[in-house]
Amino acid sequence: MDDAPKLLAPAPALAPPRLLVAALVGCVLLQRVTLLRQAPPASQPASAPAEEFSAERAAAQLARVLGDEAPHPVGTPANAAVRERLLAELRALGCEPEVQTAWAWAGGRARGAFVRNVIGVLPGQGTKGQALVLLCHYDSVPAGPGASDDGMGVAAVLEAARALKAGPPLARPVLLVFTDGEEAGLLGARAFVRDRTLSGGVGAVVNVEARGTSGPSYMFQTSAGNAWMVPLLARLPRPACSSLFPAIYEVLPNDTDLTVFLEEDPDRPPALNFACIGDVDRYHTPLDDLAHLSHETLQHHGDNLLHLARGLAGVPLETLRSSTDRLVYFDLFGWTIVRWPEPWSAPLAGLAIVVLLACAARLGAARGAGALKTALGVGAWGAALALSLGLALGLSALLVKVVGSPSPWAASPLAGHLLFWGVAAIGSGAVLGPAARRLGGWALWLGAWLGWSALGLLLAIALPGACFTLLAPALVAAGLGALAVARPESARLRHLAWVAPALAAATLWLPLARGFEAALGVQLKAPVTFAVALLLGVLAPLLPASRRGRWGGLFAGAALTLASLVIVLATGPHSPERPQRVNVLHEEELSDDGSLRAARWVVDARGGAAPPRAMIEAGRLIETAGRWTAPVAALELPAPELVVLSREGDRVRLRLRSERGGWALSLQLDRPVVKATIAGMTVTPASPQLPLELLALPPEGVELELEVPAGPVRWTLRDAAFGLPPSAAPLVQARPEWAVRSQQGDGTIVIRTGTF
16 A cells, blocks of 8 residues: 555644643643752751751851861861861760871872871761761862862761761761862872771761752762662652762762772772752852852751661661662652662663554554654654754854853853753754644654653663663653553543653653753753753644644744843853852963073963953953963062982982972973872872872972883973962952852962973
């Protein structure tokens, strides 16, 4: 039989208009429920019962620990002051803390420092070999006070310890570990794990971190086997977790202290990691202060920490350590956790595909042209996704070029999201509208869900933890579709099959469309468009069949895009709450004989953007090779010192010293460093070309033994210190209120070269 005439003939009406309205209203309501349930719980007052966690009490402890809120990176006087105040808080709790002092290397980054970890103990009724570690770090980056990263963790551990002491003793001891030097390369955690007198007694670890200042306390990283922890998470008051978070985190170049326990601790203790990611624009800037600390997020961290401490107290940790079973899981509105064994994922995806193909065959036998129309439905679904993504990438590139910022929508995030929601509507409507009229509802429905199932199968194989995002809605679609096809006379079943799986998809994908960028740490709008286009693809059977209806949908998408674009362009790329990151450096470069070669301003705008125009004009900056610089009068800063103490073959012993007390002294050689030893510790850099960076050296400096190939070696010392001279005042004052320093912050740098 020739299918072409039937294929080209207009399909009957797809669905009543009210069904599309109901589906869209349902998506909006689900989004609202998701927002409410994913929000952290209300902060509990200081009058809360003693055995409960109170964010108000915790925030008061944190305010005492941070004091004047000065940045306190490892090895600085401010770091020592914070440590003393932290020790005082622990003594007030009756924990009798101790300080572990050690030199620590971060081998992959070839960075080292003397760290001072603070350790408290809550005695338990069990053996020390089964201790639970509540982990956080108390140092900050040089640019900010670290009230959330990781002051929030410090406060959560302190208040959780107080609440635990107010109740009956746990079955096992609890170690309160506040590490130093996390921001410098997880140095404190490395020192703790390598000291087996301390870490040999660890039975499990719960870490609290932050990559923002607000939002839910997400469980985003776990040890190799995760089946043991899902029942524990399910008993939390408001779990915020899914196997997607660890799956993505594992492929990102990010680490926390917990990474050290998972990779370097020979006992491989079962472990959980929690963090917030809201308002990521404040992360590692001066805006990470007490004024921007979310007490609700702190409450969520504390509730999680306290419940897990009590839950793990009654679990045989030795059995957890040997568990390798893995689950795919996700929380459903924070009420419960849906889960299944990871090995089931690929068969479940295959089952969904088989059921959907059987539906297509049944529909084809009953109505003709089923296979061909279904194949075209899959093609239309894929074409809609491709067009939406292409439009998003093109618009992103155009906006970046026109505005001159890598994130032109940063100051208006809602408008930025709606802009690319509109793009998804345009791309999807342009393809799916005409396809809906020609192919009919079932062909589009089958095409979309077969596409979801196929992508789910690929994820089940390549990234199993993420497959539920596609697989769970596809399974709902396959089940309801089979019922509807079995009873083709029932319009209600058909409408249920078309709407319910779309709502299931919206439940999972609307939060992802909102949170992609914060989770990934990049301003990318293509993932937002992809998420929305996926949802629109499964709503395609509900599109109006009339040409007026299709054009109305495209007009709505274009209007949303245009309105959002106007807001983005009118707002500008930055604001005081979502600032541009700009550091000012005074850099002096010396010749081999110590004479001045050059002195310059260097203004570093993160992300490859140009500095604010006011700063360019104030400093008369010129862009050269991607750096914005300008000559400046020299300060004649003291040069860093390198003294060769001995050299035998490929081994050379050096003394390095920063005469001016710089915080970071890095040594770069023109020959590969095979091995470096300091304070009895040896490190092999991940790359021989990496500079060796030593932080917060003592006034007398340190001795360093290197293994390098024999022959003349050209060296470069880079000595960095915090703060700027008075001559920088015009440039600093020109930095607008919507620009802030970040990470290492402002400073002075002296570069010296030589040969040994």
